[in-house]
Amino acid sequence: MSFSGKILDWYHQNKRTLPWRNTIDPYNIWLSEIILQQTRVAQGTPYYLRFIESFPTVGHLANADEEEVLKLWQGLGYYSRARNLHATAKIVVNEYKGVFPDNYKELLNLKGIGDYTASAISSICFNEAQAVVDGNVYRVLARYYGVDIPINSTEGVKYFKTLAQKVMDTEQIRDYNQGIMEFGAIQCSPKKPLCLHCPLNNSCVALQKGLVEQLPVKLKKTKVRDRYFNYIIPIYMDPKENYFTKIEQRIGKGIWQNLWQFPLLESKKELELDEIIFRYKEVLDDIEVNEFLEFNESAIIHKLSHQHLHAKFWIVKTNSDFADKISMEKLKQFPVPVLIADFIKAFKI
DNA sequence: AATACGGGGCA
DNA sequence: TGCCCAGTATT
Numbered sequence: 533m534s535f536s537g538k539i540l541d542w543y544h545q546n547k548r549t550l551p552w553r554n555t556i557d558p559y560n561i562w563l564s565e566i567i568l569q570q571t572r573v574a575q576g577t578p579y580y581l582r583f584i585e586s587f588p589t590v591g592h593l594a595n596a597d598e599e600e601v602l603k604l605w606q607g608l609g610y611y612s613r614a615r616n617l618h619a620t621a622k623i624v625v626n627e628y629k630g631v632f633p634d635n636y637k638e639l640l641n642l643k644g645i646g647d648y649t650a651s652a653i654s655s656i657c658f659n660e661a662q663a664v665v666d667g668n669v670y671r672v673l674a675r676y677y678g679v680d681i682p683i684n685s686t687e688g689v690k691y692f693k694t695l696a697q698k699v700m701d702t703e704q705i706r707d708y709n710q711g712i713m714e715f716g717a718i719q720c721s722p723k724k725p726l727c728l729h730c731p732l733n734n735s736c737v738a739l740q741k742g743l744v745e746q747l748p749v750k751l752k753k754t755k756v757r758d759r760y761f762n763y764i765i766p767i768y769m770d771p772k773e774n775y776f777t778k779i780e781q782r783i784g785k786g787i788w789q790n791l792w793q794f795p796l797l798e799s800k801k802e803l804e805l806d807e808i809i810f811r812y813k814e815v816l817d818d819i820e821v822n823e824f825l826e827f828n829e830s831a832i833i834h835k836l837s838h839q840h841l842h843a844k845f846w847i848v849k850t851n852s853d854f855a856d857k858i859s860m861e862k863l864k865q866f867p868v869p870v871l872i873a874d875f876i877k878a879f880k881i
Numbered sequence: 882a883a884t885a886c887g888g889g890g891c892a
Numbered sequence: 893t894g895c896c897c898a899g900t901a902t903t
Contacts, residue, residue, distance in 0.1 A: 564898085565898065565899095566899095567898090568897085568898040568899095569897090569898070569899045569900075570886090570887085570888095570896090570897055570898085570899055570900090571887090571888085571889090571897060571898080571899095572889075572890075572896085572897050572898090573897090573898075574889095574890085575888080575889065575890085575897085576897095576898085607887090607888075607889095608887075608888075609886080609887025609888045609889085610886055610887055610888085610899085610900085611886085611887080612885095612886070612900080612901075613886095613899090613900085616900085616901090643900095643901090644899095644900070644901090645900085646899060646900045646901080647899085647900090648898075648899055648900085649898090649899075649900085652898070664898075666897090666898045666899075667896070667897060667898075667899085668897090668898065669898090685882090686882065709898095710898090713898055714898090716898090717897090717898080722891095722895075722896060722897085723891075723892065723895090723896090724892085750895090750896095753884090753895095754883080754884065754885090785885090785902095786885085786886085787885085787886065787887080788886095788887090789886095834887095834888095835887095835888085836886080836887055836888075837885085837886065837887065837888085838884080838885060838886070838887095839885095839886095869887085870887080870888065870889095
């Protein structure tokens, strides 16, 4: 039996029941694919369910505020996905009359939809013969065909897309595409693949050559950058003993775009209390300070793919009634990075 | 052709 | 700790 035939057989026997598997509605498939970019099924599933509940149709999503979309996305990371998701929903509603494009080429023009996602949507929803090439597919093909071209090189991207197109089942592309990804996730996994009882184990090149552990080949990623974040958190208590603080939206380029955070003083190295006292006015209005409190004695190391953030939180108690202050209740409604959400959760007056 | 972009799970 | 995850956009 052919490679694709065995993948299809395996899939029909081993497919998981997932919330987006009972539909071929482009809205549902699109949403699931965006959520699952660089994200495990286990992590993305609850987000998918909450999105579908909050926004049953692309129209509901298009009519939402970006703030609401980001809040629902909070904790999932790669927030450009959420911003592009919202932008694309508006385009589908306003320029496509609420109907998604029904082919790979047009889907590719939408924000946040690249080769993989356009292939996934066009094949799953419209049976277009476009092979998906995600992390699972790279691994399965590299091992089965014994390919050692780096999967993240320009040559590798082209080579594997061509190979994927060559070996796919064009007649059953909907199941085949999901099948090869599922096979990569469950059977041909990155660590400890289940080669012993694999339906492809008599023809897998990597298994025959003992190269399963070495494939796929991936170029080294760049080193991480260390940054030092000092969050300066004003706390104001009004005459009724309600507490207020201040929060700002991140603008411009870089991480956490359009999410919210406390006034931030970034430094070249970790700062001491006297330096905070000396410099806090760089990020805070000139307020009368009652007391400085060091919330965490040792910096919290918040690790991202490309940055290690050394975060310290400084509480500034004040008697000055400042502008734009918000209550501690309202604070919880803002979309914030996990680093900030964890602080808010832990913070007590 | 490289790099930026999150957060979590696993050996 | 390092690697990986149903990748895309920007430089």
